[in-house]
Amino acid sequence: MRTVVASLAALAALGAQASCPRPLQVPLAPIGVSVSFDGNQATGIYPTLLREVAADTGCQLEVQRVPRARQQKLFDAGQAHLLVPASATPARDAKAEFVPLIQVRASLLTLGSDPAPPRSLAQLLAKPDYKLVVVRGFSFGAAYDSAIATLRQRQRLVEEADTVGVARALQRGLAQGTVMTASILVGTLMVEPELQPLLKQLQSSPLDELGWNASGLYLSNSSLSKAERDTLRTAFGQAARNGRVWQLFNEHHPPGSLSQSIRPLP
Template sequence: MNATTRSVWWAWGMLAAATAQAACSRPMAVPMAPVGMSVSFDGERSSGLYPTLLRELGASVGCEFQMQRVPRARLQKLFETGQADLLVPASASPSRDPHGEFVPLLQVRATLLSLSQGKPAPNSLAELVAQRDYKIAVVRGFSFGPAYEQAMTALRAQQRLVEESDPAGVARALRLGLAQGTVMTANIFIGTLALEPDLAPLMPQVRSEPLEELGWSESGLYLSRHTLGEADRRLLRTAFAQAVRSGRVWRLFVDNYPAGSLNGNVKPL
């Protein structure tokens, strides 16, 4: 066992000791949708870094997380209507704040992703909206902040937005030429390509370009204000914060994603 692994398990041990008298009041409902290597399913069995994190944390603090596969487009509605205790993974968004307490786990930066093309890509969301021959494919329910949402609303009104249920659908839309680019974090997109045999050959073609309005922001999860009492939220908030401080969250990203796919779009808090 190396020094990093020892420190991680020591931190989990300390967390377990600190919460020995506490446990979640009931099983936690956590609907999830596949998203690259972060969340995947084999039938109903969930895997990926976020299910792994939840299982480790649950074993340490006495919480059961009941993870169930649902379409990405349903997640936000389930959370808003009190049918989900956690929304994970999720970017911080003002529209979600009335429904949940945000817990940051890492920093992300969405970029404009495309397959190798000859013509220059837009440098900003404003330029993207103004470039009338450029279509964008996105995943329904993804959000990367107000500037992103405003740009997508404008593109939708111009009928230049292709909306798919998951990142694999976005990749196939780009391959077919239905759209010229997508906006998301590169690790999600590349992780999806790596898991899909018919899409894996596209990996060397992926181009990532920063967009002026989209800087670094926090990503993590939301704890429901509708379904969770303060004691459960406090326990989970503390547990996730400790997972961040111990380096376990970042180690899961490094271990799960292809080398280089995190550069410029994901970094620790």
């Protein structure tokens, strides 16, 4: 029996190696508790998920720290095999395969009390003095992308390399608000000691054009083989279906803090 079990294990390992015969490049950008770095060591929700998928599949997933905009450029150029995390967009769908992991809803996030925050992107655009700060390379769908392009053209957009830069821009009053999934900014404030006091000031307001959408990762069509995509799609999809992804989010966030911005796949 031990020989049979050992043989089966060996065959499984060989199958995994055949599916991922070379190291796969996965650049990551810091995003609060979702992705953080201690030196060269990546920690947080997605690095944990990547390590677990690597262990399950035998694929070697090599992580490197980069700014978010650089992460997208590497993926577009075929120099990165996975884009993690990512929301689904038509531009990305044209060159890669989307694997949903969670549902997210972006909202308008502000510091302090605004008695009448914009309730839609259209209202926000109609306020001539309203500035927004965002992470360069983030996308939350077509309506978001269009609004960001308009604000950039009107010189009412502040673009930062990461969410820490966004929080500091809000703190300094360089912009009135930001648009992203609330848990991303909450996670950033949690892990940055000098920014933690801002948690008590943070307010979230839904925007009409931004509903619930899937978030997950993209597998490159150009730099991954079909066998590699099949292996990774199955492994990440299983982690979403069996509740592991949702469990990781809950482990890294305060109880009850996710209901307005993140929920498991239906």
